[in-house]
Amino acid sequence: MRKSLFVILVLALLIPLSIAAAQPPAPLTELGPGEGQVDIVAWPGYIESGETDPAYDWVTSFEEETGCMVNVKTAATSDEMVALMNEGLFDLVTASGDASLRLVYGGRVQPINTDLIPSWGTVDERLQNAPWHTVDTDGDGVAEHYGTPYQWGPNVLMYNTDTFPEAPESWNVVFEEQMLPDGESNVGRVQAYDGPIYIADAAQYLMFHNPELGITNPYALDRDQFNAALDLLRQQRLLVGRYWHDAGIQVDDFINEGVVASSSWPFQVNLLQADSQPISSTIPQEGATGWADTTMMHINAPHPNCAYLWMEHSLSPQVQGDLAAWFGSVPAVPAACTGNELLTDTGCATNGFDNFDLIRFWQTPTTSCGDERGDVCVPYYEWVTSFVAVIGGR
Amino acid sequence: MTETGITLRAAPPASLWRSVLRFFYRHPNATLIALLALPLLWMVVIYFSSILQMVLVSFYTTDSLSGRIIPKFTLATYQQLLQPANLDIILRSVAMAAAVTIAAAIVGFPISYYIARYARGRTKVLFFLGVMMPLWSSYLVRVYAWKLILSNEGILNWVLAQLGLTGVLDAVLSIPSIGGASLSTSYIGMFVVFLYIWLPYMILPTQAALERVPKSYLEASADMGARPGMTFRKVILPLAFPGVVAGSIFTFSLTLGDYIIPGIIGNSAFFIGSAVYTFYGTAGTFPLAAAFTVVPMAIMGVYLLIARKLGAFDAL
Numbered sequence: 001m002r003k004s005l006f007v008i009l010v011l012a013l014l015i016p017l018s019i020a021a022a023q024p025p026a027p028l029t030e031l032g033p034g035e036g037q038v039d040i041v042a043w044p045g046y047i048e049s050g051e052t053d054p055a056y057d058w059v060t061s062f063e064e065e066t067g068c069m070v071n072v073k074t075a076a077t078s079d080e081m082v083a084l085m086n087e088g089l090f091d092l093v094t095a096s097g098d099a100s101l102r103l104v105y106g107g108r109v110q111p112i113n114t115d116l117i118p119s120w121g122t123v124d125e126r127l128q129n130a131p132w133h134t135v136d137t138d139g140d141g142v143a144e145h146y147g148t149p150y151q152w153g154p155n156v157l158m159y160n161t162d163t164f165p166e167a168p169e170s171w172n173v174v175f176e177e178q179m180l181p182d183g184e185s186n187v188g189r190v191q192a193y194d195g196p197i198y199i200a201d202a203a204q205y206l207m208f209h210n211p212e213l214g215i216t217n218p219y220a221l222d223r224d225q226f227n228a229a230l231d232l233l234r235q236q237r238l239l240v241g242r243y244w245h246d247a248g249i250q251v252d253d254f255i256n257e258g259v260v261a262s263s264s265w266p267f268q269v270n271l272l273q274a275d276s277q278p279i280s281s282t283i284p285q286e287g288a289t290g291w292a293d294t295t296m297m298h299i300n301a302p303h304p305n306c307a308y309l310w311m312e313h314s315l316s317p318q319v320q321g322d323l324a325a326w327f328g329s330v331p332a333v334p335a336a337c338t339g340n341e342l343l344t345d346t347g348c349a350t351n352g353f354d355n356f357d358l359i360r361f362w363q364t365p366t367t368s369c370g371d372e373r374g375d376v377c378v379p380y381y382e383w384v385t386s387f388v389a390v391i392g393g394r
Numbered sequence: 395m396t397e398t399g400i401t402l403r404a405a406p407p408a409s410l411w412r413s414v415l416r417f418f419y420r421h422p423n424a425t426l427i428a429l430l431a432l433p434l435l436w437m438v439v440i441y442f443s444s445i446l447q448m449v450l451v452s453f454y455t456t457d458s459l460s461g462r463i464i465p466k467f468t469l470a471t472y473q474q475l476l477q478p479a480n481l482d483i484i485l486r487s488v489a490m491a492a493a494v495t496i497a498a499a500i501v502g503f504p505i506s507y508y509i510a511r512y513a514r515g516r517t518k519v520l521f522f523l524g525v526m527m528p529l530w531s532s533y534l535v536r537v538y539a540w541k542l543i544l545s546n547e548g549i550l551n552w553v554l555a556q557l558g559l560t561g562v563l564d565a566v567l568s569i570p571s572i573g574g575a576s577l578s579t580s581y582i583g584m585f586v587v588f589l590y591i592w593l594p595y596m597i598l599p600t601q602a603a604l605e606r607v608p609k610s611y612l613e614a615s616a617d618m619g620a621r622p623g624m625t626f627r628k629v630i631l632p633l634a635f636p637g638v639v640a641g642s643i644f645t646f647s648l649t650l651g652d653y654i655i656p657g658i659i660g661n662s663a664f665f666i667g668s669a670v671y672t673f674y675g676t677a678g679t680f681p682l683a684a685a686f687t688v689v690p691m692a693i694m695g696v697y698l699l700i701a702r703k704l705g706a707f708d709a710l
Binding site for chain 2: 079083106187188189194240241242243245246249252253256257258381384385388389391392393394
């Protein structure tokens with residue numbers, strides 16, 4: 001019996017555990033023929049092939065032109081995207097700013113050669129050298145580009161217009177206990193985003209209302225600032241019935257659960273308005289956090305040529321405009337804002353094109369504060385465990 | 395097979411197939427190995443090796459920025475598991491699993507008793523279908539349906555309002571720590587949904603155990619002057635108890651590991667299942683997720699030992 005147990009143990013341990021790390025290849029200098037497919041990790045709704053709605057299709061034409069079949073794996077959170085890229089096997093990922101630097105420093109993505117992407121020059125100048133994808137990793141003084149900007153947008157304050165005849169001016173409706181304009185308390189009637197990065201929303205609120213904390217960047221919080229943000233979130237915990245991470249559940253909660261205000265994405269606002277619900281959204285005086293996504297390429301991308309072809313395709317005004325209309329986001333290519341049937345010429349303004357400066361984009365918190373404070377900031381790892389504790393009522 | 399049958403087939407040529415058959419006939423141990431090899435390999439590779447690797451990974455830790463696993467033996471992950479916030483998650487899950495199990499036993503026993511001892515013919519079929527049918531429909535659909543039933547503007551609140559019982563509901567929901575803004579965002583609502591979802595797993599083994607109690611025992615008990623209550627306490631309950639314990643293994647372990655219901659009903663507080671889902675599936679911190687998975691394995695190990703003492707496996 002003991003012998004057979006030993007055999008079983010040995011057999012079990014022989015099964016290989018990890019894949020050996022490979023040397024990073026240098027960026028391509030010229031494009032070869034497509035490899036026939038490209039595998040992409042993307043946010044839900046980001047890469048549509050007309051299956052949900054035939055009018056929204058920016059995959060089929062690409063497949064016909066290039067012969068690269070597109071396979072999409074959707075991921076619901078930034079953390080999930082990082083996990084999928086750590087597994088390998090994918091070519092591209094539509095990484096938000098709170099994932100992109102983790103991928104860069106983790107050695108999971110490769111710098112791209114912008115010369116191979118003819119449309120690079122059409123990208124919004126505000127995004128071309130954005131710090132969440134432009135990093136000087138080899139230390140030669142010239143920053144490398146880790147991918148092409150895809151879309152961006154704000155985390156808006158979504159509210160019920162029956163409860164708020166006027167748009168709320170401050171995020172305090174979701175942070176401080178108070179009477180709402182309809183004469184009832186906000187306890188149990190507001191929601192917040194169910195993700196560690198939401199700590200930045202609290203920090204941004206404190207940045208405006210508690211200047212003595214000296215917060216300059218809601219993603220670079222030293223210990224005192226971080227604790228103040230957690231205290232605010234603990235106070236918010238008493239108001240929030242349920243945190244949202246699934247867009248569908250949040251939509252249902254606004255319809256059936258009596259939720260009247262929450263941080264949200266334009267995506268849910270569009271869904272609820274399409275359903276004729278009394279819903280609108282605003283960016284309050286404190287500003288808003290937001291996401292800016294970048295199409296990044298895996299260090300060992302199995303189909304690099306198709307990946308480059310997709311990055312070029314993803315910057316075409318048609319794709320950018322259609323996607324912005326579908327997702328409620330803002331195109332990374334300003335040319336997409338005019339002449340797109342689905343987005344219409346007012347679409348960019350509606351989705352927040354002019355609010356770029358009001359938005360503090362998601363980025364990965366690291367121990368390095370990125371300013372004269374040095375390495376005293378709280379890293380993302382602690383954001384995760386602290387947020388789990390706050391949601392658990394601690 | 396008869397003697398004649400064999401002699402009649404003696405003619406075919408000595409093929410490879412025949413020599414293979416002969417080999418296995420002469421070496422009964424080889425037969426055993428050949429039959430068991432595939433299932434054993436499956437067992438070892440798919441079950442044991444994955445569990446072992448999971449336990450192994452729980453002794454690793456992750457790099458805090460890039461989230462990549464550092465494959466070096468350390469107890470840091472288990473230290474992390476013992477932080478108050480994570481202990482909360484474990485306690486919360488165990489408390490919910492215990493509450494659901496006890497409630498399922500209390501609700502399930504009378505139903506099982508009725509099915510086993512009184513229901514006959516069509517009624518029995520009807521009861522069986524009633525218990526089993528929900529198991530054939532999608533789990534997700536049933537949970538989402540409950541979200542609608544329990545929601546603030548859902549049918550249950552409407553019915554209570556019609557009956558003038560809104561005050562009672564508010565009083566229940568104002569109970570500290572298990573209450574909430576509405577049934578669908580409170581632990582009470584989550585408890586109701588868990589109870590609904592796992593109840594069939596309690597009823598079926600309990601009912602099977604009750605069926606096995608011989609009628610003659612009950613008659614003998616009555617003949618010796620025991621009242622029905624005493625017969626129930628002294629004869630039926632002890633004989634059916636292993637069935638209840640067997641059912642409780644299902645309700646307890648299923649509640650302990652579930653991650654879907656806490657994601658849809660309740661106040662977003664983490665349970666073991668949702669913590670594993672978050673740390674593994676979305677945060678990519680495999681070591682912590684693995685350590686969290688070891689917890690219910692340990693709890694269930696103890697639970698099964700106790701269940702064995704209580705005779706839950708005697709009928710196996």
